Amino acid sequence: MSYVRDVGALLRKDLLLELRARDTLPAMLLFVAAVFVIFHFALPGTPSRLETTGFLWVAILFTALLGLGRAFVPEREQRTFDGLVLAPCDRSAIWLAKSLATLAFLVAAEVVALPLYALFFHPLRGATVAAVLLADLGICGVGTFLGAMAVVTRARDLLLPLLFLPLAMPIVVGAVGASVSASPGRYLGFLALYDLLFAVVCWASFEYVVAE
Amino acid sequence: MGRLRSIPLPALAVSSLVLVTTALAFVFFVAPNDANQGFSQRIFYFHVSLAFTAYACFIGGAWNAFRYLWKRDPRADLESYVWVHQGLIFGAMVLLTGSIWAKISWGRWWVWSEDELVLFLVLYLFYCAYFMLRFSVDPGPQRANLSAVYALFGVVLIPVSFAAIRLAKEFLHPRVFTLHGPNFGGWILVTYCVAQAAMLVLGYTLYRLELGGKRLDARLRDLREALA
Numbered sequence: 008m009s010y011v012r013d014v015g016a017l018l019r020k021d022l023l024l025e026l027r028a029r030d031t032l033p034a035m036l037l038f039v040a041a042v043f044v045i046f047h048f049a050l051p052g053t054p055s056r057l058e059t060t061g062f063l064w065v066a067i068l069f070t071a072l073l074g075l076g077r078a079f080v081p082e083r084e085q086r087t088f089d090g091l092v093l094a095p096c097d098r099s100a101i102w103l104a105k106s107l108a109t110l111a112f113l114v115a116a117e118v119v120a121l122p123l124y125a126l127f128f129h130p131l132r133g134a135t136v137a138a139v140l141l142a143d144l145g146i147c148g149v150g151t152f153l154g155a156m157a158v159v160t161r162a163r164d165l166l167l168p169l170l171f172l173p174l175a176m177p178i179v180v181g182a183v184g185a186s187v188s189a190s191p192g193r194y195l196g197f198l199a200l201y202d203l204l205f206a207v208v209c210w211a212s213f214e215y216v217v218a219e
Numbered sequence: 220m221g222r223l224r225s226i227p228l229p230a231l232a233v234s235s236l237v238l239v240t241t242a243l244a245f246v247f248f249v250a251p252n253d254a255n256q257g258f259s260q261r262i263f264y265f266h267v268s269l270a271f272t273a274y275a276c277f278i279g280g281a282w283n284a285f286r287y288l289w290k291r292d293p294r295a296d297l298e299s300y301v302w303v304h305q306g307l308i309f310g311a312m313v314l315l316t317g318s319i320w321a322k323i324s325w326g327r328w329w330v331w332s333e334d335e336l337v338l339f340l341v342l343y344l345f346y347c348a349y350f351m352l353r354f355s356v357d358p359g360p361q362r363a364n365l366s367a368v369y370a371l372f373g374v375v376l377i378p379v380s381f382a383a384i385r386l387a388k389e390f391l392h393p394r395v396f397t398l399h400g401p402n403f404g405g406w407i408l409v410t411y412c413v414a415q416a417a418m419l420v421l422g423y424t425l426y427r428l429e430l431g432g433k434r435l436d437a438r439l440r441d442l443r444e445a446l447a
Contacts, residue, residue, distance in 0.1 A: 159365070160352060160355040166351060170351075172344070173341050173342075173344045173348060174376060177379045180384070180386055181383065181386070184386055184387065184389070184390055188389070193386070197386055201379060204379065208371070208372065212368045212371065215288055215364045215367065216368055218361075218364060
């Protein structure tokens with residue numbers, strides 16, 4: 008029970024911080040809108056639904072990367088990471104709360120981005136929306152974990168995409184498959200499996216990432 | 220494992236030399252020509268055994284990473300790193316031989332329809348990122364921790380990516396390939412086994428060689444620090 012309370016407190020802190028500073032979410036929104044405009048000019052002719060679906064997923068992934076790169080910046084700038092690690096709570100709670108916070112930002116960005124996509128390109132299918140939700144879980148869970156790793160390195164923000172993209176390949180397969188396939192069930196199942204598997208791995212190994 | 224470690228390095232070097240020579244002789248002079256693909260199919264003996272060795276190296280890296288996190292033994296960290304490094308070298312050779320084979324079979328240097336090859340490309344990028352990560356953290360427990368966790372992610376990624384690539388085929392390439400199905404027996408099997416043994420022994424020899432060098436480096440550094 009106290010674990011849930013810890014996660015809640017940490018999550019509240021992150022959301023409050025974003026509400027006051029407004030660092031991440033406006034940047035993500037602007038980025039995804041700009042990417043759609045770029046896509047329009049990068050796809051010659053009238054792109055098919057298949058092509059734009061692929062690009063939608065590239066846009067989502069890169070927008071998520073933008074948010075994930077910012078996830079641990081407040082801790083680094085204010086030097087509060089040691090305080091978090093010293094707090095008498097399970098360290099995996101830090102990962103869980105931060106993942107939920109980035110998930111909230113990403114979903115908020117997508118609430119704008121998906122209708123925008125439908126407006127600019129092609130209408131969305133129900134399976135695509137389901138895939139977005141499932142993929143978000145995986146992206147935020149794994150991405151936050153790797154963000155915590157990247158933030159302690161010298162290369163910092165540079166490293167996160169390099170660490171993250173190979174691990175995101177299965178997410179893209181599941182998500183694009185669910186968006187374009189006639190029977191999306193298998194792909195959604197695969198995404199759920201990925202989320203579950205990596206959530207367990209991240210949850211179990213996060214304490215080694217923050218340990219001194 | 221302990222018994223394997225007590226084999227002296229020169230003995231390993233000699234046996235890998237003998238095995239690799241034997242494997243080359245078998246591949247070129249003993250193994251029969253493939254009915255469909257002819258002479259060029261022989262590169263498969265190396266391609267497949269290199270791939271298997273690379274997997275073995277990555278798994279060795281992950282196992283030592285796990286050992287490090289569990290026992291906090293700094294030697295396991297170094298061993299994990301050296302395994303991954305060897306895996307990356309063998310992985311590069313898998314990509315190279317696969318590319319040559321693709322050129323001969325399909326006239327192009329890269330084909331996306333080969334699951335194993337695509338998987339290796341993803342793994343290659345993943346383990347290159349491992350090196351970027353490792354070299355942008357100062358040596359110490361933190362570097363060991365981060366490397367170990369990332370190496371463990373690798374063994375989770377291997378089966379997941381493989382499943383993903385299989386799934387992706389259904390919407391990327393509706394056509395399903397089955398590679399040369401004919402009977403896998405007789406001299407083909409013997410040649411493959413020899414090639415596989417040669418690559419595994421070669422991999423282990425290189426691992427021991429690099430590990431020895433790295434340990435010597437570390438000792439030299441310690442001595443210099445002690446003298447300074």
